[in-house]
């Protein structure tokens with residue numbers, strides 16, 4: 001008795017809680033409202049069932065039994081209304097629902113009459129068992145039983161056409177209705193006089209609200225097959241142990257009755273310790289032979305991580321992931337997409353079973369990225385269908401038959417996605433699957449990240465290698481070319497040097513040959529002018545003077561040519577001695593005084609206030625250079641003056657030859673000291689020049705460790721030629737030529 005009371009109060013409590021939860025989850029949904037009402041009706045029934053059992057007299061018992069049956073009266077209509085709403089047929093079957101409500105209310109109105117519950121009497125252990133009237137029978141026949149079968153029919157019909165989630169829900173609902181109805185019916189058997197069955201099934205009514213609610217409220221249902229299989233394993237192992245226990249007890253009881261008590265203790269301890277072993281064994285057997293579709297999640301994960309660790313090759317990784325997923329879930333398709341950050345696209349890199357081409361690109365979806373990929377959450381297409389109704393990506397996923405997308409993410413870096421299709425069995429993916437898929441995703445992400453990094457480094461180093469090789473080849477070709485050019489240049493240089501030597505040799509010989517007769521001519525003319533060969537007329541003297549000057553110019557030219565040939569062949573001789581530069585300059589001035597006068601030019605030597613120290617240099621060469629500069633100044637100055645200034649600048653002396661002549665344009669200055677270089681149009685002023693004087697002078701000054709340069713403000717603004725030589729030459733002066 002007490003068992004029934006406690007059981008029914010418990011059912012009442014559980015159903016009431018369920019009713020409240022369902023209703024508060026969504027107060028507007030007709031599915032929730034009707035389910036809450038159904039649970040409430042069951043709670044109502046169970047509560048008054050308990051109260052009825054507690055009745056102490058017939059009157060009370062009759063009243064409470066009528067109350068409990070009032071609860072029962074409302075169960076079928078609420079079940080029908082709920083089921084039609086849940087399956088989406090409520091609108092279509094509106095009239096049916098209304099009819100059933102009307103019938104129910106009529107029956108309810110009569111529920112306190114004798115037609116419904118006639119009275120109470122003692123049956124078995126129940127003192128006041130209700131006796132039902134004809135109206136109640138009518139209720140059963142017209143409402144309860146038809147609705148029960150109609151529900152069955154509706155569910156089976158929906159199962160055929162429904163998706164995998166709905167199918168799973170339907171399985172739960174069917175089990176709930178079956179257990180609830182059949183369990184509850186055990187009460188009726190007693191009512192109809194079948195005394196041999198006690199209403200024990202009444203307890204099972206609790207399964208009714210529990211399973212229905214579970215099916216509707218919980219999103220990812222447990223795979224009922226797995227649950228049942230698991231329980232069947234537990235149950236069968238328990239049965240085996242109990243059988244063994246009973247056997248042992250029977251034997252001990254018969255053979256050694258005195259040890260029965262000790263044996264019981266041993267059996268208890270033994271059973272408890274043996275149970276897990278037997279259960280594991282049964283599980284193993286069952287897995288192997290009965291439920292091949294069951295998988296062991298830890299084994300799946302271990303297997304994948306083992307395999308992934310064995311390779312860095314991306315194709316192998318794709319294969320491993322796919323193999324494991326197909327093996328564990330019997331998924332009909334697996335695709336792996338790699339994320340391209342630049343394009344913000346997912347590119348199919350591996351596909352088995354989906355109708356997409358390889359390398360097909362899918363744009364990243366803002367919403368899905370934000371809600372799932374970034375958070376590393378599985379995208380379960382079935383789940384998001386409602387919330388992302390108009391999402392384009394979702395439509396594509398549905399079209400392709402993708403059930404789940406697993407984001408592949410390492411830290412904050414998105415690697416890609418794994419897409420999985422339906423299970424071959426048609427079952428839904430359940431909570432346990434999701435857990436496994438998450439781990440698989442994490443493992444796959446790390447493996448792929450490593451592999452991609454490895455590939456990147458590899459291609460980079462290969463590229464580098466190629467680049468280096470190419471550059472080296474180019475370099476060696478260029479080197480070869482350069483070498484060839486250098487060789488050719490060397491040959492050409494050699495030839496040039498030979499030619500140059502030959503030229504210098506020629507000039508040298510030619511000049512020597514010229515110098516002797518020219519000197520002889522000079523001597524003879526001097527003799528003639530001096531009157532050594534008798535008096536000469538004025539005309540003859542003038543002519544002889546012209547011949548003399550021409551001869552002098554020729555001697556100068558020959559001297560220049562000889563100097564060049566000596567300089568270039570390195571045969572020039574320098575004789576260093578300490579000289580007084582003031583004296584040298586004075587001598588030069590003396591030789592030019594007459595020429596200056598003839599040209600009406602002022603000529604002046606400006607010496608420093610303090611006498612210069614003696615200078616270690618080649619007197620002949622420095623005189624030649626200065627003379628040439630003064631000669632030029634006189635040549636290129638039509639009017640004004642020519643001035644030679646001496647001054648000391650630190651440990652050097654400067655000889656500055658300045659004039660008020662034609663000046664030098666800036667662009668000519670850089671080339672002035674080159675061989676045969678003459679100013680533009682200069683031949684109009686001076687026909688006799690050769691462009692050798694400054695060249696020879698520069699070479700000589702450099703050999704005396706000095707510098708020579710020119711400054712001019714421009715055409716007709718005069719020019720200054722400056723020679724700078726050290727006072728003391730530190731180095732030993734170059735020695736003799738041959």
Ligand code: ADP
Pocket residue numbers: 632633634636659661662663664672677678679680682688689690691692693694695718719
């Ligand atoms: P040359 O005087 O025989 O032409 P140089 O080598 O002595 O050869 O001089 C080279 C050129 O420098 C001259 O042709 C002339 O154009 C320019 N030059 C030299 N000295 C002066 C100067 N004092 N004033 C203007 N131009 C000058």
